[in-house]
Amino acid sequence: MTELWKPVGGVFTKEPPVLPDAGYPLSTVSIVILVAVIFTAALVFRIARQSKQPEWRLRQHMLDIGVFSTLIYIIVITVLVWGRISTLLVMPLNEFGDFVAGIFGPVAFLWLVLGYFQQGDELRLSTKALEDQADELKRSVEHQATLADATLKQIEVQQQALQLQLEDRDKTLLASFNIEMNFKLLSEQEQVVFSARLTNTGNDSFRVYVDFDADMTVGNRYFFGDIKSTSHREFDVIFLESEEGVEGLCYVSYEDARGNIRRESFSCRYKPTDSQPWIEKIRSVPLAPPYFVRAESTPD
Template identity: 35%
Template sequence: MKVRSEILGGLVTGVYLVGVATLVYWKRTNIPDLELNEIGDFLAGVFGPVAFLWLVLGYLQQGRELKLSSEALQLQAQELKNSVEQQKELVDVTRLQFESEMNRLRSIQERREKDIMPELFARVDGTVRMGQQCFLGLNIGNDGATIFKVAIDFGGDLSGLNIFIPEWPKGKFQQFSIKFDLDDPAIEETITIAYKDADHNTKAAYFDIRRVDISGESDPPQFEVQPREK
């Protein structure tokens, strides 16, 4: 165990002063004969070593304090580094939790969208030809979730067939009879079905009706209905 410099300095100073006192005691008969400058030189000589001793001890003490301060700063720096690493790990964990939660919510949203999605279809239900006119039977139905505020828009010259349906559940379908003039070289129409799903999102589905072929003068033309994305 190291002896503190203050204790060591006190012991050395004490021993030294005892020695000085002993010397003064032995020379006590000569002291009254000393001049003032000689007394000053004596005191300077006596206390000079003591002052130097404590100067050295103070320097050593200051060095130890600086070392302790440096070690404390290094410890603080290490603690700060550890804290930064912990914060980084916490950020990574939080990010992973956030991504997991976002994936979970996205999965729930996808399931919800699938659950409330209708399955709209349109198919030809026979054609009848009368001269240069053709009557096309068309069925439009829903095999999926119930939809609301449904507007079926044929557009153009067929706008008279447009209808509005407040609620369209699964299994319900609508029948239409569409008249076409066969003199038209390219018969093609687009049906737009706009609706709101159970979450009040506005969506739309599109179907194209086009003439495929006419086999003969008296044969009814062939039509096809295809869904289309917009």
């Protein structure tokens, strides 16, 4: 007869009762806790040391948090299954798969979350880099615009300086003429003859011509050759007869010392009732120095 086992509760069984699992020894649990504390302390110390740097953020340590958490988790799981490794060898494949999925599921989820935060940081850094590039490009454009404005102003100053130099050079080359007319005689044809004096108060002039508008005088052009500075030439002017008088322009054309053709203009008017003609130089806009008369170039 099979020996019966009588448990403490008073129920008889044919098999010996299964004793409840006594759990892990206290030493093993203590070692696991100690290892976890050491890893956690190392992680905290590493983060605290780098937190003093400027622009520090906790998200910079996602990799460290993931690695330390994974190591602690592996150690804990290893300790938990170490005494039951033999049962893994006789497990059906579906149960073994469930076991592996349950073991690595938390780790996979942890790295998924950490990867999400890491990707967000990378996108944030990329956005900041693009914004910095845009700001740098904007500053570069503004700097180039400033340089362009400065260059334009410098060119304008140089042009003004060159213009002043040209005007100063012209001043040293220009002649300055005055024309005076006085009554001389009455010709046999009863034409009034005036004695005109052309005086050069400027620089030397060469190949000097005096021209009157058509229908003003008898003989519209007078040639004098060279007229030196402070020299003068005299010539006779006969105005055409007209009851209303004549009015027009008189031109003095000449070449300066550099061979440039210059011209000065005079406004001229004569009426039979006048004792002598009225003639006045036409001045251009005053330049530097003030009241400087610019000679006009004659057409070829």
